[in-house]
Amino acid sequence: MKAETGPRRPMSKRILRVMIFVLGLVVIDRAIGEILWVGFQHVHTGEAGGQINQALRHKDANVIVFGSSLARYQVDPQVIRDSRGWSAFNAGCDGHDIWYARMLQSLLLRKNSHAHTFLLIFNWTDLFQDDRARARMFAAFVDEDPVVAEVLGGVSTWERIKLRSRSYRFNTSALSIVRHLISPHEDGVLGFVAVETPYVSRDYDQAWFVRDIQNQLPDYDRQVFQEKVNAYRDFVRVAADHGIRTVVVIPPTFRQGLQRGPRERMAIDAVVNSVQTAGGICLYIDEESHPEFLNQSYFGDQRHVNALGARRFSELLVQQL
Amino acid sequence: MQFNSLEYLLFLAVVVLAFYLAHRSVRQFVLLSASVFFYSSWSVPLFALLTLSAGVGYGAALGIGRAKSLFGKQVWLIVSLATNLGILFFFKYWTLFQESVRAAGDFLGGQWNAPTWVILLPVGISFYTFQTISYTMDVFRGDIVPEPRFDRFLLYIAFFPQLVAGPIERADQLLPQLLKSPSFDLERCSQGCLLILWGLFKKTVIADRLGIYVDSVFENTSEHGGPTFWLASYAFAFQIYGDFSGYSDIAVGSARILGVELMSNFNAPYFACDLRDFWRRWHISLSTWLRDYLYIPLGGSRLGPGRTTVSLMLTMFLGGLWHGSSWNFAIWGAVHGLALCLLRATAGARQRLWRRVPGPASMRQVVCQLATFHFVCLTWVFFRADKLADATFILARMFCDWRRPMTEPLLFAHAGIGVASLLLVEALQCRTAMNWTSWRQQPLWIRWPIYYALVFAIVLLGAETGRQFIYFQF
Numbered sequence: 001m002k003a004e005t006g007p008r009r010p011m012s013k014r015i016l017r018v019m020i021f022v023l024g025l026v027v028i029d030r031a032i033g034e035i036l037w038v039g040f041q042h043v044h045t046g047e048a049g050g051q052i053n054q055a056l057r058h059k060d061a062n063v064i065v066f067g068s069s070l071a072r073y074q075v076d077p078q079v080i081r082d083s084r085g086w087s088a089f090n091a092g093c094d095g096h097d098i099w100y101a102r103m104l105q106s107l108l109l110r111k112n113s114h115a116h117t118f119l120l121i122f123n124w125t126d127l128f129q130d131d132r133a134r135a136r137m138f139a140a141f142v143d144e145d146p147v148v149a150e151v152l153g154g155v156s157t158w159e160r161i162k163l164r165s166r167s168y169r170f171n172t173s174a175l176s177i178v179r180h181l182i183s184p185h186e187d188g189v190l191g192f193v194a195v196e197t198p199y200v201s202r203d204y205d206q207a208w209f210v211r212d213i214q215n216q217l218p219d220y221d222r223q224v225f226q227e228k229v230n231a232y233r234d235f236v237r238v239a240a241d242h243g244i245r246t247v248v249v250i251p252p253t254f255r256q257g258l259q260r261g262p263r264e265r266m267a268i269d270a271v272v273n274s275v276q277t278a279g280g281i282c283l284y285i286d287e288e289s290h291p292e293f294l295n296q297s298y299f300g301d302q303r304h305v306n307a308l309g310a311r312r313f314s315e316l317l318v319q320q321l
Numbered sequence: 322m323q324f325n326s327l328e329y330l331l332f333l334a335v336v337v338l339a340f341y342l343a344h345r346s347v348r349q350f351v352l353l354s355a356s357v358f359f360y361s362s363w364s365v366p367l368f369a370l371l372t373l374s375a376g377v378g379y380g381a382a383l384g385i386g387r388a389k390s391l392f393g394k395q396v397w398l399i400v401s402l403a404t405n406l407g408i409l410f411f412f413k414y415w416t417l418f419q420e421s422v423r424a425a426g427d428f429l430g431g432q433w434n435a436p437t438w439v440i441l442l443p444v445g446i447s448f449y450t451f452q453t454i455s456y457t458m459d460v461f462r463g464d465i466v467p468e469p470r471f472d473r474f475l476l477y478i479a480f481f482p483q484l485v486a487g488p489i490e491r492a493d494q495l496l497p498q499l500l501k502s503p504s505f506d507l508e509r510c511s512q513g514c515l516l517i518l519w520g521l522f523k524k525t526v527i528a529d530r531l532g533i534y535v536d537s538v539f540e541n542t543s544e545h546g547g548p549t550f551w552l553a554s555y556a557f558a559f560q561i562y563g564d565f566s567g568y569s570d571i572a573v574g575s576a577r578i579l580g581v582e583l584m585s586n587f588n589a590p591y592f593a594c595d596l597r598d599f600w601r602r603w604h605i606s607l608s609t610w611l612r613d614y615l616y617i618p619l620g621g622s623r624l625g626p627g628r629t630t631v632s633l634m635l636t637m638f639l640g641g642l643w644h645g646s647s648w649n650f651a652i653w654g655a656v657h658g659l660a661l662c663l664l665r666a667t668a669g670a671r672q673r674l675w676r677r678v679p680g681p682a683s684m685r686q687v688v689c690q691l692a693t694f695h696f697v698c699l700t701w702v703f704f705r706a707d708k709l710a711d712a713t714f715i716l717a718r719m720f721c722d723w724r725r726p727m728t729e730p731l732l733f734a735h736a737g738i739g740v741a742s743l744l745l746v747e748a749l750q751c752r753t754a755m756n757w758t759s760w761r762q763q764p765l766w767i768r769w770p771i772y773y774a775l776v777f778a779i780v781l782l783g784a785e786t787g788r789q790f791i792y793f794q795f
Contacts (some may be wrong), residue, residue, distance in 0.1 A: 165780060168781075
């Protein structure tokens with residue numbers, strides 16, 4: 001549209017209109033934020049925050065599992081229940097690791113979780129990635145929990161400003177909330193999803209553990225690395241303050257005979273040291289300590305076990321708890 | 322500093338405040354300082370390169386102005402062209418050149434090794450070098466007089482709203498405006514803000530959303546079939562349009578707030594009835610630049626059909642290559658050139674054919690628009706694919722492999738709202754010749770809900786991917 005002059009109005013009237021418009025923005029922002037917050041609380045499925053609500057529903061499970069897809073596809077709560085009689089819930093979420101775990105832990109404890117054990121499935125590649133922004137599905141809880149505010153606010157100053165908007169907290173999740181309210185679809189049982197497909201080698205040459213051996217991984221942010229190591233320490237300490245023990249588990253990888261690379265060893269050593277210093281427990285249920293995981297038949301891909309592997313992994317885990 | 326960031330909005334607010342509060346005699350200095358700061362947010366040293374390009378153009382224009390003979394003028398023109406095209410070649414095309422030399426050497430069995438350098442592509446280089454070139458050529462032709470002051474000329478080249486991705490402005494349009502000191506006008510400011518809002522909507526709700534799907538398809542070509550590639554090509558058509566026109570709207574809106582009128586870069590291109598019409602509606606500043614400084618000097622359509630074909634093919638080929646250092650872009654341009662030549666050659670036959678087709682003119686128009694849109698979508702495959710082999714692979718699958726498509730319902734829902742809104746607005750603009758005055762005459766209860774809807778669509782549906790504008794890489 002070309003610039004054109006419009007009808008002339010007094011400046012004071014124009015300024016008043018601008019102020020009313022801005023006020024309208026604030027009011028509508030709050031209204032939309034409140035409506036979506038109410039809707040959000042009724043959603044218990046999907047990765048736009050529904051899984052968080054589902055986990056909060058199971059806050060009183062004896063054992064709660066945290067981690068990424070390495071947790072979600074690998075720890076079967078039913079095995080824990082059958083072996084020990086403990087109720088368990090798998091709160092793993094694809095693509096999310098320690099920041100998700102810290103924030104979820106804080107929300108669970110704020111709601112007086114009665115768990116006695118937190119299992120945290122370790123993903124070493126997480127320490128080399130800055131993924132705070134990806135955990136924005138917790139934005140709805142920014143006012144509810146200071147840990148959430150701190151983690152998400154740590155993305156940037158601008159993010160802290162944007163999170164003041166009640167509507168912005170539901171960025172990307174608004175339509176998802178509507179969809180899951182209309183048609184809820186729960187994946188898995190007690191959070192666990194079994195991988196039933198046969199083994200598929202996904203871009204093996206590009207896998208982090210292969211590139212690690214070849215020293216082909218890009219440089220990483222040391223500050224991000226240390227922040228995450230500290231987050232593991234904080235996770236353990238906070239749990240201990242509430243009388244909950246934390247067990248960090250190093251899971252198996254199907255690496256076709258390769259040894260662990262330097263970055264992977266460094267990450268594991270750093271986290272193990274951090275966890276043990278804080279009073280937590282580290283368990284190795286990997287292919288080095290359990291050579292049965294050298295068998296491809298236990299895996300759906302290089303990093304994730306299949307249903308058979310999950311059963312075996314969960315059995316070994318329960319034996320050592 | 323991305324246009325779709327809070328930093329930019331804060332920067333713009335500060336610049337606007339400083340501009341209108343400053344004394345008229347220093348306003349150009351304010352704009353120049355802001356432009357230096359803006360470009361330096363990417364790279365301080367590369368502003369020196371921009372200054373070099375501008376300096377050569379400025380000096381060459383003065384030389385042309387002072388030269389007594391045609392030969393003297395031509396020498397200065399060549400100095401400017403050689404320097405700016407040389408800068409462009411070195412920073413943008415050296416990698417392509419050395420790869421092509423190596424490939425040619427391998428093909429011929431020899432070993433031709435050009436030096437292997439990793440060269441950073443300066444932001445906006447394709448735009449500001451072309452702007453400098455157009456200025457020098459306009460001075461050479463006698464269309465404008467050389468600007469005597471370097472600071473004013475530098476401001477013309479480096480004016481921040483249009484510096485990094487256009488529109489490519491002509492000196493006779495932009496320079497006089499930059500020398501004026503307009504008073505603050507709330508009406509003009511409102512127009513600018515609305516344009517910025519619309520641009521942000523197109524960028525975040527349409528372009529960045531669809532980009533997620535497009536990237537997932539084009540980065541894993543072996544995993545997808547024909548229908549998925551068709552979906553991805555439609556998605557990319559709206560991604561690139563939303564991205565580039567969104568940027569242009571933000572640029573035009575920002576400039577308008579400062580009292581400067583930049584040219585419109587798009588005019589509902591996907592409503593074009595044929596390819597010629599498309600190029601009159603798409604990236605207008607570049608297509609008119611190529612017409613005025615390449616196509617017409619080569620002879621245009623004045624020297625017979627054979628020469629016209631050569632001029633058109635060369636213009637489109639180089640226009641394609643301008644977009645990036647890859648033969649993909651050149652082929653994309655060449656395909657468009659070929660299609661334009663065919664359209665020219667068959668214009669009469671097509672007219673006679675259409676007259677025989679029954680049905681209303683509106684139906685024929687829709688058919689033409691759909692055909693043009695689909696042709697453009699197919700050629701976008703060359704534009705988006707990483708390698709030529711990928712592009713041909715995808716095109717083959719689009720016509721031969723009909724496995725089930727990969728869909729992302731939620732993502733399409735997000736972007737679909739944006740695309741539907743965009744098409745509705747453009748259809749209204751086409752059919753009703755809607756302009757600012759007619760829009761401002763609508764009552765508040767119509768206008769304000771639209772503004773609020775735009776704001777909250779951006780807040781709720783906009784993708785927070787931090788994705789750079791596509792044309793920033795050119």
